[in-house]
Amino acid sequence: MENTLSRGNQKINSFFRAIWKGLRNPTFLYIVRRILSSLLTLVLLVALVTTLIHMLPDNKFVSDSEYSSMIAKYGQTIADNWRKTVLFKYGRVDLNGNRIPLIQSILQYIYYILPIYKEIPITWNNRYTKVIKYWTGFVYLGRSMTSSAFVLDEFVARVPISFQVTMLALLLTYIIAYPLGIAMAKKPGGVVDKIGNVFIVLNYAIPALVFYLFMNIVFGDPNGIFGWAKFGYYYNANNPSFWNLVPPILCMSFLAIPGVIIWLRRFMVDELNSDYVKFARSKGLSENKIMYTHVLRNAIVPLVRNIPATFIGAIVGSYFVEKIWSIPGTGSLFTDGLQALDVPVIQGLCVLYSAMSMLAFLLGDIITIFFDPRIKLQGE
């Protein structure tokens, strides 16, 4: 009896020892450290953005002319009350009309974005004496002042269409750019390389906006060369059709191709000049074999790091493309928020985008370990 117990104990012991060993794994520790430092960065970012918004004068939120017309219409008291309500909505004063100190705003925002369950009052009665409605959930990014939609909900609702367009454009870009890059790197200075370079320079020379507008017409014109395809000028959110998204996808990937080619070619040419390629050649390997099993394999290492960033970045659509083809995606959210001085949208998207990019770079670093055995992720 005692024996079995101690044996069981031993089992449990070794189980915990294994976990303890796993926890002390340098790569794991490094990732934990990176996440912690990302969170710290996020807190600092919140503080910075909140401070900047705090420093804005009140008349950015309540315009002086509106305020004076209110005074003229309803008198000083009502106008003051109205002004207070508006400033309260923007989180600049509390219910009594006292200015909220900066540090309180920052701490409150951090509390909002902490992923814990919370209830947040969002609707009051007319006299602001009683809360009528609460928001419940985990991460609260505030509520748009212009559309009164919740920032996070609004963003999430717009993600799928942007993600679809950008992702397809990216895939198309890689499918076209990789073989082209490899073909160019095979003979630096050769015919393919020269033609490719001309393409890249011309492509870079085209202003994106002009290109999109032009292509919108070229693809959309029912009497034009693509008239038969019926791509249409716009994407119609009420009658969604993938066909309308084809032109923006093609245009986006067309403009993205040179960026991929340039880096791939550059890294491949670097590798081609290295000694191990010379040695591989002297071993009698064929040029193709050298190209694919040595050069390409090494050249993609520096590119791999950016892949998560590229794909996570695909959540955020292109502003121009979505405006021109009227795709209701995430691209215009931030810009529109800035224009309307929609404080919750600006703050919320700042936090969201920076969290996304920090995650992307962490993933990028983790992926690199698998491609480059020399790299070990560990703290000091």
Add this chain to the structure above:
Amino acid sequence: MAKKKIKQTLNNDSLNLKDGDTIVSVKDLEVQFSVRGKILTAIRKISLDIYKGEVLAIVGESASGKSVFTKCLTGMLESNGHVSGGSIMYSGTDLTQFETPEEWQQIRGKRISTIFQDPMTSLNPLRRIGSQIEEVITLHRGMKKKEAKAEAIRLLKKVGIKDAEARYRDYPFQYSGGMRQRVVIAIALACAPDILICDEPTTALDVTIQSQILELILELKKEFGFTVIFITHDLGVVAEIATRVAVMYAGQIVEYGSVDDIYYDPRHPYTWALLSSLPQLGEKGETLYSITGTPPSLFNEIQGDAFAPRNPYAMKIDFVKEPPMFKISETHYAKTWLCDPRAPKMERPAIIGEITERVKRIYQHTGGNLDENKEE
């Protein structure tokens, strides 16, 4: 399709040769590079026979064309260079007629292997040691993956890597420089080549590792019986391993002969100068000799003897007419007018006369054994 690209096929004649037979015969080889629109003649009419089983050392200062010469044997010239004349006969085929990479792939690795100077960069840093050896074995010997692995481990053991089974899965960065050079040698020998070209294989290594690697090459040579072409500018290394020496200057072989010929009876003033400047032969209190001036530019046509401007023994004719190869003995040739019977008798530098005594003194001192190495 790959077959079409091979116009010249290689036969196996060279595999049946006995030691001492001519394995490679280079005749009037000329190599030109086009550099910024100008023509640079890097190799100026070299003729040399290479015999099976020998260790031929090619010595000379930097840019004398040592590496370029051996690159011609495997078609590894840089893209702006080409063989502009002459022939390289190997196994009944003129290698200068090879055009496509596919033709060269018949030779590279399989028949002629090369070891490069820097072991730190010769291996792909991101691939396992094992897979880099296997790659050659499966390519040239048509082995299956499993056999190839066993063969690779055998080779690793052969070049002196302990615990080869475990190290097979390592990456190059886990190896030291000497270990990497051993791996490079294992790869070069994976297909039992006829000829091993060593392009300064020990220059990047420290002295202790250097002698280990040299010993390894000699050991393996004894076992596999390949021919070694050894490029170096270190005459100490030459004395250690070579059986025959060719001295190169400004794209030409100015003197060649057995190690004895070159060390004990050098005839060309450039060889004298090289030997005189050997730090090993220097004596305490003596100023070390150094060759003044710089080698001539190979962009221009060279009048007379290329070494003449730097040569304190130069005669008038050296500036006017290029000397022919003079035969001194069956094995020993030198390209200098000093060997012409009409030339005045020149006093050789004192150090050359004393060289036997000096070398003996050094080898007694270090316990080295020059004579034994020579006989190999």
